Amino acid sequence: MPAAAPDSARAGVFEALGDPVRRRLLELLVPGEQPAGALVTALQARVPITQPAVSQHLRVLREAGLVQVRAEGTRRLYAVDDAGTAAAQAWLARFEDTFAQPLDALATELVRGRRERRRAAPDPAGDAKDAATG
Numbered sequence: 410m411p412a413a414a415p416d417s418a419r420a421g422v423f424e425a426l427g428d429p430v431r432r433r434l435l436e437l438l439v440p441g442e443q444p445a446g447a448l449v450t451a452l453q454a455r456v457p458i459t460q461p462a463v464s465q466h467l468r469v470l471r472e473a474g475l476v477q478v479r480a481e482g483t484r485r486l487y488a489v490d491d492a493g494t495a496a497a498q499a500w501l502a503r504f505e506d507t508f509a510q511p512l513d514a515l516a517t518e519l520v521r522g523r524r525e526r527r528r529a530a531p532d533p534a535g536d537a538k539d540a541a542t543g
Contacts, residue, residue: 422497425473430458431466435489438476442488 470476474493
């Protein structure tokens with residue numbers, strides 16, 4: 410059963426990221442630690458959302474391991490949890506080769522197509538030379 414824990418933890422990360430409000434919260438935290446009130450204000454400038462709703466979204470992100478919180482007096486300061494985002498990046502990195510090979514093949518075909526078009530195009534300098542001698 411312990412082997413399933415990392416997969417379920419990753420599932421929680423991607424479930425948390427499935428919500429656009431939570432993704433926006435993470436974006437707001439990228440520059441650095443922010444108080445909850447500033448996050449609420451920033452979100453309210455874009456979408457109609459209540460402070461309790463923002464708190465719920467922050468709780469989901471915290472439980473997924475994507476953000477961490479620390480108390481400073483009565484304020485709660487939130488920051489991106491690098492360990493949680495690193496785990497998500499590591500999981501996604503497994504798919505890089507899956508995408509890289511088709512993209513490399515596409516790049517090769519694009520170069521080949523350009524080369525063939527250049528070869529098939531009439532040479533304007535050669536046409537002018539033929540007209541002058543003909």
